[in-house]
C-alpha cells in the first residue's frame with residue numbers, strides 16, 4: 001500500500017498554480033492576489049477633520065469661553081478652502097479638509113453652534129480631532145501582498161487606494177461527478193435499493209470552503225461509457241475534477257474501468273482508514289487534475305481534507321501541505337488497524353478530543369456531528385484514554 005504522505009507529495013508535484021488574471025475588484029472576493037498592491041498616494045490624502053465642529057488655532061482657544069468670528073463653512077468634498085487666520089474659525093464637517101492655518105478642531109458639542117460667530121466653552125489642544133495625511137498609509141506603501149486571500153476588508157482597501165482592477169489567481173473551478181446506479185437526487189422519491197446522493201453536494205461545498213467554485217455535475221450510473229461522456233463534457237469548464245465512487249474491487253466500478261485503460265490516472269490503495277481506494281492523474285488535452293475518491297461518504301470527505309484541499313490551495317498559489325494539526329488528550333481509548341493511518345471522527349473542545357459514536361465510513365451523520373479528525377499513525381494500534389493525540393480541526 002502507498003503511504004499517505006507519498007500520495008499527497010505526488011499530487012502536489014503534479015498540480016500548478018492557475019494562471020493569474022485581471023478582475024474587477026467587485027469580483028475579487030475569495031480570490032488570491034497575484035500582485036503586490038501599493039498605494040499611489042498617502043491615506044488620508046490630506047489633513048481632515050475627525051469631527052463636526054470648528055477649525056481653529058489651538059492658541060486662540062486656550063482660554064475659554066472665547067468668541068471667534070466664523071469665516072466660512074467647510075464641508076466634506078470642498079476644494080478651495082480659505083486659510084484660518086489668527087482669532088478666526090471655520091465651521092467644519094467630518095472628512096472636510098482642515099484649512100491652512102488651523103491646527104485644531106473644536107467639536108460642535110463644546111460650542112454654542114453659532115454660524116456667524118461661535119462661542120467656544122472648552123479649550124481644544126493642538127491637533128485635536130485632526131486626521132493627518134498619511135496616518136494610515138504613506139505614498140508608495142504596500143497595502144496588500146501577493147498571496148493574500150481577498151476578503152471584504154481587502155476589497156475595501158483596493159478601492160481605497162483607487163484600484164478598480166487587480167491581478168488575482170482565480171478560484172479553481174472544480175467539477176464534482178458522482179457515480180452509482182443507486183443514487184437518487186435529494187428531494188425526489190427513493191426507489192427500491194436507492195439512497196439519496198450526498199457526496200457531490202458535500203464535495204462541492206468543501207470546494208467552496210477551500211476557495212474554489214464547486215460545480216455538481218450530478219450522478220451518472222455505473223456505465224463507464226456514460227461516465228467518460230460526462231467527464232469529456234465537464235472537462236471543458238474544469239480546472240480540476242473530483243469523482244466519487246466506482247474505484248474499488250466490485251464488478252461495476254465505472255471510474256476505474258473508464259480511466260484505467262487510458263493510463264493517465266494511477267489507481268492505488270493508500271494506507272489509510274477510511275479512504276483506502278484512491279486515484280489521481282491528469283486528464284484531457286489540458287492535463288486537468290482528477291481526484292477519483294472512494295464512494296463511501298466519510299471516505300470521500302476525509303480524502304478531500306487530506307489530498308484535494310492541499311491541491312486546491314496550491315492551485316491558488318497559497319502555501320500548502322498536509323492539513324494543520326493540534327494536540328489534545330483523548331477522552332476514550334482508541335483503536336486503529338496496523339499499518340494504516342487512521343482518521344477518527346471526533347469532537348475537539350480545547351485540550352480534549354472525544355471520538356464520536358459511529359466510525360464506519362458510511363456513517364455520514366456521525367461525521368456531521370464531528371468537528372475534528374483524530375490522526376493515529378500507522379504503527380499505533382491502541383491508545384489508552386488520556387493519551388495525547390494529533391488532531392486535524394475541520
Ligand SMILES: Nc1nc2c(c(=O)[nH]1)N[C@H]1C(S)=C(S)[C@@H](COP(=O)(O)OP(=O)(O)OC[C@H]3O[C@@H](n4cnc5c(N)ncnc54)[C@H](O)[C@@H]3O)O[C@H]1N2
Nearest residue numbers: 178180197198199200245246247248249276294295296299
Ligand atoms: N472486496 C472489496 N470491497 C471493497 C473494498 C476492498 O478493498 N475490497 N474497499 C472498500 C472501501 S474501503 C471503500 S471506501 C469502498 C469504495 O468503493 P467505491 O469507491 O467503489 O464506491 P462505490 O462502490 O460506488 O460506493 C461505496 C459506498 O458509498 C455509497 N456512495 C457512493 N457514492 C455516493 C454518493 N454520491 N452519495 C452517497 N453515497 C454514495 C454507495 O452507495 C456505497 O454504499 O469500497 C469498499 N469495498
Ligand code: MOO
Nearest residue numbers: 274275276299361
Ligand atoms: O477506506 Mo474505505 O475508505 O474505509 O471505507
Ligand SMILES: [Mg+2]
Nearest residue numbers: 246247248250
Ligand atoms: Mg464500488
